[in-house]
Each structure stands twice: as C-alpha cells, then as structure tokens.
Amino acid sequence: MTASTRFDLPALAKLSVLTTAVLVIGLPARAADLSTKAPMFVPATTYNWTGAYVGASFGGVFNREDVTTPLGIFSTDPSGVLGGIQLGYNYQFSPWLLGIEAELAWTSAEGIANFANTATSATITSDHNWYDTVDARLGYVMGPWLLYAKAGGAWMNADYRLTVNTGLSGQATTNTTRAGWTAGAGLEYMLSPRWSAKVEYDYLDFGSSTLGFVTPFGTGLTFKTQINEVKAGLNYHLAPGSVFGMF
Numbered sequence: 001m002t003a004s005t006r007f008d009l010p011a012l013a014k015l016s017v018l019t020t021a022v023l024v025i026g027l028p029a030r031a032a033d034l035s036t037k038a039p040m041f042v043p044a045t046t047y048n049w050t051g052a053y054v055g056a057s058f059g060g061v062f063n064r065e066d067v068t069t070p071l072g073i074f075s076t077d078p079s080g081v082l083g084g085i086q087l088g089y090n091y092q093f094s095p096w097l098l099g100i101e102a103e104l105a106w107t108s109a110e111g112i113a114n115f116a117n118t119a120t121s122a123t124i125t126s127d128h129n130w131y132d133t134v135d136a137r138l139g140y141v142m143g144p145w146l147l148y149a150k151a152g153g154a155w156m157n158a159d160y161r162l163t164v165n166t167g168l169s170g171q172a173t174t175n176t177t178r179a180g181w182t183a184g185a186g187l188e189y190m191l192s193p194r195w196s197a198k199v200e201y202d203y204l205d206f207g208s209s210t211l212g213f214v215t216p217f218g219t220g221l222t223f224k225t226q227i228n229e230v231k232a233g234l235n236y237h238l239a240p241g242s243v244f245g246m247f
Contacts, residue, residue, distance in 0.1 A: 047144050047190050049092045052238045057200070058083045059231025061109045061131075067124055068208075068222040069115055076111035076126040082229055083107075084130075088137070097139035097146065105229075106130045124221065125161040131204060131227060132156075133182050146188040146196075154182040154204045160223065162213045172213055178225070180206035193240045202229040 058081070065076045084105030091098050109128040114121065132155045139148035161173045186200030204227035213221045 047141065048193075048240055049090045049097055049139075049141060049146060049190070049237075051240050052087070052089045053196075053235045054085070054087045054238070055233050055235035056083070056085050057103070057105070057198075057231045057233030059229060061107055061128075062228045062230075063109060063111070063128070064226040064228075065111060065126055066224045067113055067126075068224070069124075071115050071117055074113035074115050074124070076113045076124060078109035078111035078126050078128050080108035080110060080128075082109075082131075082231060086233065086235070090137075090139075092141060095141045097137070097141055097148065099137035099139065099148075101133075101135050101137055101150065103133045103135075104130070105132070121165045123163045123165060125159075125163070126223070127159040127161070129157040129159065131229070133202070133204070135182065135184070139188075144190040146190070147185075148188065149183075149185045150202075151183040152181070154180045154206070154227075156180070156204070156206055156225070156227070158225075160211060160213075160221075162221070174211055174213070176209065176211060178206045178209050180204060180225075184229075188235070194237050196235045196237065198233045198235065200229075200231055200233065202231075203227070204229070 061078075061080055061082045063078045065078060067074050067076060082105050084103055086101055086103040088099055088101030107128050107130065111126045113124045113126075115124075116122065133152060135150040135152035137148050137150045139146045155177060157175070157177045159173060159175050161171065163171045182202055182204045184200060184202035186198050188196050188198035190196045206225040206227070208222050208224040210220050210222040
C-alpha cells in the first residue's frame with residue numbers, strides 16, 4: 001500500500017469521538033430550545049351566570065317623606081341603615097341576561113316633623129320597619145362583570161305616631177303597609193363560580209297615603225314617601241350554569 005492511500009487510524013478515531021461529543025452536547029440544547037418555543041395552550045375562562053342564587057346585602061337609606069297637615073306640608077325624611085336578604089334566578093344568553101329577584105330588607109330609618117299653630121303644637125314620628133321588592137332584571141355580561149337594571153313592585157311597613165304637645169294633649173299610633181314601585185341599577189362581579197359581589201342603587205316610590213289621625217287641626221294626615229337605597233351585597237350561586245338546578 002502506498003503512502004497516498006494509507007489511512008491514519010488514530011486520526012479517524014479522534015474524529016469519531018469528537019463528532020459523537022458534539023451530537024451528545026447539541027441534542028439537549030436543541031430539545032430545550034424547541035420546548036421553550038412551543039406555543040402554550042391556555043383555555044379561556046368562561047363565566048356563566050345562569051342559575052339560582054341567594055345572598056345578603058347591607059347599606060343605607062336616605063328618604064324623602066312629606067306630611068300634609070291642615071297647617072301645611074312638613075317633612076319627616078327618615079334615614080338609617082338597611083340590611084336584608086335576596087334570592088333570585090338568572091338566565092344568560094350571552095352577552096345578555098334576564099332574571100327575577102326578591103329582596104326582604106329591614107331598616108332603622110326614622111324621622112320627625114314638628115308643626116304648630118297659636119294654640120297647640122304636635123310632633124309626627126315616622127318609623128320605617130321594612131321594605132320588600134320583587135324585580136325583573138336585565139343585564140349585560142362583560143366577562144366576570146355584570147351590569148344590570150331592575151324594576152318591579154315594592155312594599156313597605158311603617159309605624160306613624162302623632163304626639164300633641166300642648167292644648168289637647170295626647171298620642172296616637174298607627175301601623176300601615178303600603179304598596180308602590182321600584183327601579184334600580186347595579187354592578188356585580190363574579191369572584192368565583194359560586195360567589196359574586198355587587199353594589200346597587202334602588203329607588204322606591206310609594207306615592208301618597210292618607211292615614212286617619214284625628215288632630216286638633218283636623219282629621220287625616222297624608223304621607224308621600226320616596227326611598228333611596230345604596231347598598232353592597234354578596235351572592236352565593238347554588239348551581240352555576242344549570243336551569244333550576246336540574247340541567
């Protein structure tokens with residue numbers, strides 16, 4: 001064999017070892033590079049408001065109440081705190097929502113008006129006990145947010161007390177339940193599939209009601225009552241995404 005055709009075996013062995021080392025070192029790096037560049041699939045979060053719920057709310061009431069007497073119009077304007085429970089049902093057909101909700105709320109709202117003539121004076125105390133409502137709701141869903149408006153019927157219960165301070169002294173009290181209407185709006189946020197929190201404003205109007213008080217000034221006092229509620233609440237969703245908890 002001539003010098004030009006002889007193989008250098010040690011050199012070939014070194015080349016083989018070097019090639020193997022490069023492949024072994026490079027493959028993990030290539031695999032890591034591919035794994036870092038692979039797209040990550042993250043499923044989109046879905047929010048389903050359909051289903052029944054129960055909850056509680058707390059806030060304040062700021063009222064306008066005018067009392068028409070034989071001597072003119074005076075204002076009791078009861079105000080106080082408000083707390084209660086609500087229950088309802090939502091049906092979502094994205095991005096819209098229809099629902100019905102009933103609320104039972106108790107209040108400490110109380111107000112006083114004084115009126116008099118040259119012979120005597122009197123005090124009217126208006127002590128509101130509770131407000132109940134049944135509303136239809138229309139909402140617009142924006143992911144975890146729900147913007148809604150509501151309207152329906154309203155009922156209130158109050159104790160009215162007339163105290164005559166001079167002249168023909170005496171006191172009379174009556175308890176009455178009155179019906180009216182309500183409208184409101186709110187914003188609700190889904191904290192989790194089971195829980196949501198809300199803030200809400202409601203207006204309740206009970207019109208005018210004449211109560212048969214006998215006073216030194218004449219018979220009958222007329223109460224015109226308008227309620228403003230501002231409250232926050234928390235709802236627990238019983239079976240999110242189901243229709244009446246069945247499917």
